Amino acid sequence: MSTSRIRKEVDEALLAFVDRQRPGLLAISDDLSPLMGALDALLRGGKRLRPAFCYWGWRAAGGGADAGIVGAAASLELLQASALIHDDVMDSSDTRRGQPSVHRRFEALHGAQGWPGDATAFGAGTAILLGDLCLAWSAEMFETCGLDGERRRRGRTVYDLMRTEVMCGQYLDMLEGTRGEATVATALRVVEYKSAKYTIERPLHLGAALAGARPDVSAALTAYGLPLGIAFQLRDDVLGVFGDPAETGKPAGDDLREGKRTVLVALTLERADAARAAALERRLGDPELDRPGVDELRSIIEETGGLAACEEMIERYLDEAERALRAAPITEEAREALAGLAVAATSRRT
Structure with a gap:
């Protein structure tokens, strides 16, 4: 399909x-x-990515036309x-x-x-x-x-875990914003639980569990899905600052106004001199941040190399996912579909 x-x-x-x-x-x-x-x-609205990954997790694990x-x-x-x-x-x-x-x-x-x-x-x-x-x-x-009761029972375990993880990830996201001290490592922890697992890995696991996946298939889906999920969220972080509102559905620079302590922001602060770091910290989370203010913060993110470092991370995680997909013990149909979804998830326009 x-x-x-x-x-x-x-x-x-x-x-x-x-x-x-x-x-x-x-x-x-x-x-x-x-x-x-x-x-x-x-x-x-919506891209329907999670249902698509769930469906192809099902197909990857041998699920048929149900x-x-x-x-x-x-x-x-x-x-x-x-x-x-x-x-x-x-x-x-x-x-x-x-x-x-x-x-x-x-x-x-x-x-x-x-x-x-x-x-x-x-x-x-x-x-x-x-x-x-x-x-x-x-x-x-x-x-x-x-689906029959036994299939749903297998899937329910994944569904329950998925809901728990995303709520924990959401709390960690709020916590990092409140503390105002996010590092790349802590920001990546938020990415993993709020987005990467929730958007890609667990939907894949849900579909696979419903189909009765072998352990090696589930492990292969993690090896592909988790790095792809991280790349997906890092792309979303970039769009949250540099995205076109016509594409993202949100005002330009909205993540900056909301004070999101993303990996992109953490990478920038790691590389910024004292003056630029202070300027970013001062304006980040200002709900009245206007277009010139957004442009100022965008310039800091670009000039410090924060944007380039984030793009490099996206490519690194995407490469990891692609290698795992090539080695996965799944059908060629599922492999091709998941390769296409990887592009759709990480190649969105800014």
């Missing part, structure tokens, strides 16, 4: 599941309609929706996928209706609840995907 076909089937399964849930919510109250509208808008794998893979998009909604609250992000983030959407609804009380608190509280609902629905969609 082609990547475009997988995406189409994942979209269809995801939207069909949400549509089945809709009457139950609206039967409770029509006031829940804005919640469904916000979720519909969020789910219309429609249930599409539903299991699609459930990861509801898990991702939960993570994004909560992440935007924690980061006070204004936008997601080119539109207002969920908490800002409900903050605006509060203001438009002229309701009493704190609009910001209402927006954040509503977003937390919608994120929790998506988390619950991700588990429900997985359990009702159509």
Whole structure:
């Protein structure tokens, strides 16, 4: 099955599941309609990488033409929706996928209706609840995907671990931002648990576990998926500073305003002289950072060699993933598909 076909089937399964849930919510109250509208808008975007890696983990481990794998893979998009909604609250992000983030959407609804009380608190509280609902629905969609009980039992172990790891990674990310002392090593620890495992390694493992993978196949998928996941997040870090808003769906330099202690920032601080390091530390995390301020910090990142060092790391991790993929004991069909996904994950434009 082609990547475009997988995406189409994942979209269809995801939207069909949400549509089945809709009457139950609206039967409770029509006031829940804005919640469904916000979720519909969020789910219309996204690259569907996690379902694609899950599907090809299944195929790599010998899984066949069982429609249930599409539903299991699609459930990861509801898990991702939960993570994004909560992440935007924690980061006070204004936008997601080119539109207002969920908490800002409900903050605006509060203001438009002229309701009493704190609009910001209402927006954040509503977003937390919608994120929790998506988390619950991700588990429900997985359990009702159509695969038999034994397959789901094997996959559930991976699914549970994946959810634990991403929440721990999210906490570590917040902790590093609060401490303001991230090193390359500590930033890479965040990358591993918040993104690399969650985006690539565990979706591969989930698909493989559902198919009953041999231990050597699972190990090969780790050898490919973990370095690729790190390269994916490092590319995302670069896009968070240098990306085109039309491509990223977020304002230029948004990671700088949010004060993210990324590997890119850590590499820059390692290489900066005292004056440049002080300038970066002073402006990083300033929510009022304007375009000239963004340009100033971009210049520091480039001139110190931080950007070049990050690009070198991306290439090194990508090379490691490609070597592992060539040696993996999987079908040629899966190898070719995973090679294509590696390019899609790390070659996004800035």
